[in-house]
Amino acid sequence: MMIQVKIKLFAAYQEAYNNQSEIELTFPENTPVNRILTQILAEHPELEKWRDVTRFGINYQFVEPETVLQDGDEVVLIPPVSGG
Amino acid sequence: MSLANADQFKITLAPLELEEVYRLADNPGNGAIVLMSGTVRNNTDGKGVRFLEYQAYEPMAIAIFQNIAQNIRREWPATNQVIIHHRIGRLQIGEISVLVAVGCPHRGEAFAACQYAIDTLKHNAPIWKKEHWVDGSSQWVSIGACEEDSGKTKTPLRSEK
Numbered sequence: 101m102m103i104q105v106k107i108k109l110f111a112a113y114q115e116a117y118n119n120q121s122e123i124e125l126t127f128p129e130n131t132p133v134n135r136i137l138t139q140i141l142a143e144h145p146e147l148e149k150w151r152d153v154t155r156f157g158i159n160y161q162f163v164e165p166e167t168v169l170q171d172g173d174e175v176v177l178i179p180p181v182s183g184g
Numbered sequence: 185m186s187l188a189n190a191d192q193f194k195i196t197l198a199p200l201e202l203e204e205v206y207r208l209a210d211n212p213g214n215g216a217i218v219l220m221s222g223t224v225r226n227n228t229d230g231k232g233v234r235f236l237e238y239q240a241y242e243p244m245a246i247a248i249f250q251n252i253a254q255n256i257r258r259e260w261p262a263t264n265q266v267i268i269h270h271r272i273g274r275l276q277i278g279e280i281s282v283l284v285a286v287g288c289p290h291r292g293e294a295f296a297a298c299q300y301a302i303d304t305l306k307h308n309a310p311i312w313k314k315e316h317w318v319d320g321s322s323q324w325v326s327i328g329a330c331e332e333d334s335g336k337t338k339t340p341l342r343s344e345k
Contacts, residue, residue, distance in 0.1 A: 110239050111312040111324045153326075157310065160244040176241050176310060182325035183240070183270060183311025184222045184282050184302060 102126050103171035107136060111179050116144040133158060133175060134165035140177070150179045191266045193249040195242050195311075197273045200280045204269075209285035211264040216291035218298040222282035224275045232318035238272040238281065241310040245270065248309045252301050256286065259300070260293040268301065270311060281313075 104126050109117055117123060127135065133156045141147055156163050157176040169175070192208050202221065209217045224236050253266040265287040275281055284301045288294040305311075316322040 108241055110241055110310065111314070114239075149326075157241075157244055160247040162308070176244060178241075178310050179312070179324070180326050181307070181309060181311055182313045183238070183245070183309045184306040 101129050103129055103131070103169060103173075105136070105169050105171075105173045105175050108174065108176040110176070112147060112150055113140070113177050113179065116140075116147055127169060131169050132166045133163060133169055136169075136175060137165075137177060153180050154178060190264065191250075191253045192269075193246050193253075193267075194269045195240050195245055195272060196269065197271070200269050200271050200283050202280070202283065205267050205283040205285045208267045209265045209287040211287050213264050213289060214287040214294075215289045216294040217265075217285055217287045218291070218294040219283065219285040220298050220302050221280050222302070224277050224279050224281060226277045228315060233277065234316045234318050235277065236275045236281070237314040237316065237322075238270075238275065239312045239314075240270065240272050245309045245311055248305070251308075252304050255304070256297045256300060260288060260297045262289050262293060263297055264288060266297070266301065268305065270305075270309070272311070 104124055106122055106124055108122050109120060114121060125136065125139065137151065137154060141151055155178040156165060156167070157178055158167060158173050206217065206219060209219065225233065227233055249268045256263050256266055263286060267285040269283045271281050284298055286294050286298040286301065288297065312324055314322055314324050
């Protein structure tokens with residue numbers, strides 16, 4: 101059984117994906133959200149500097165990196181924010 | 185009893201309106217409205233800035249604004265209104281990027297709540313700005329320059345993480 105999640109991309113992540121604002125990825129069940137970051141950094145090594153400073157959101161709430169993905173989740177990778 | 189539904193949150197491409205935000209914060213029960221206006225500065229540490237570009241993950245940013253208002257009502261229960269408007273897109277020097285207004289019976293709680301709101305927004309709202317410098321280069325702001333500013337003053341509540 102596989103699950104599909106939508107990943108919203110912003111700032112450096114969005115630019116690494118040719119300004120796409122979202123992508124969809126498929127994972128096995130029981131995959132933690134930080135596995136998404138691992139995969140994205142493997143595809144885009146130039147994003148490595150953001151690895152340790154990126155937070156995760158699922159369905160509009162901050163979550164811990166170990167949080168298990170559910171089918172249909174809307175995930176966001178949150179590099180350091182700079183609003184205001 | 186404060187009405188939480190008097191709060192209002194917005195993320196918009198359109199220029200922010202000082203008078204609109206003030207009016208939304210207005211309430212006969214207020215003795216004070218503290219309104220914070222964040223503006224686009226022409227330099228960062230002396231390096232000339234030409235313009236800024238803001239992006240937001242809108243639904244989550246609005247959810248964070250709602251969390252901020254809930255925390256304000258817990259810490260300062262007499263608060264009448266919390267208004268947060270944030271602009272996105274391309275902003276020129278001097279333009280307003282964010283307006284936060286808090287209306288309370290007394291100025292002390294209004295100042296404290298407004299400072300808590302803007303500090304927490306800067307730490308947690310999924311909003312990003314890219315600095316476009318006069319030399320033609322550009323970069324997403326990556327280190328918490330703003331956090332250093334706000335670090336000088338204590339926020340009374342822990343941020344949401």
